[in-house]
Amino acid sequence: MLQGRNSGKKIKTINIVKKSFSLINKKTNLNPIQVLVSAVENWFQIFYFSSPIEDSLLLGQKISNKRVSVDISPYRRISQAIYMMAIGVKKSSFKSEKPISDCLTEEILNAYKNSSSR
Template identity: 35%
Template sequence: VRLVKHTLEIIHLLTDQNPLQVVIDAVSKGAPREDSTRVGSGGVVRRQAVDVSPMRRVNEAIYLMCKGAREAAFRNLKTLPECLADEIVNASKGSSNSYAIKKKDEVERVAKANR
């Protein structure tokens, strides 16, 4: 809880906006709209593009942002709240510096290839 509180304070200092609105923007922009799933028939497994449900989009966006912040903070002087704040701000801007945005683009590109 303390980490999230520090993160929201850092976001407010960086953007001068409501930090919860920045988080909501980051979740909506960092969520993949399309994914691919494995479809097997007759021993042949191929990938099929599918739409992502709204709940999974939210969960996936939060997961990707947390994973990106954790990787950024690992073996680094920056604290986890600082890395999480950077990740959320970059994702809310749609910046390609964000781990979540990069992964979202990659997942959607793979899904497009498997249509």
């Protein structure tokens, strides 16, 4: 469960995504959902080669814990790519005059074009 000042604001988040999708549609004349899927695929390809394929997990009871190597599922890698995009949007919009919907639009379009904003 999220905690902090932006927890529980689903309507606000939905409106931000709607504004961002309308901006994407105006800029590219493409379906914003398809642009988002392509952006996540591009992020996944970048993240796939830099992320580990295996992770360690603690198994055991109270006293004896043992680390076991487990494979990371592709769903988790995609979730991590989306999480990294969200963190980038949050950092770029924090203490900025630019609205968060514009930052989200730029992040999605940069990931779609495989380019960097810097």
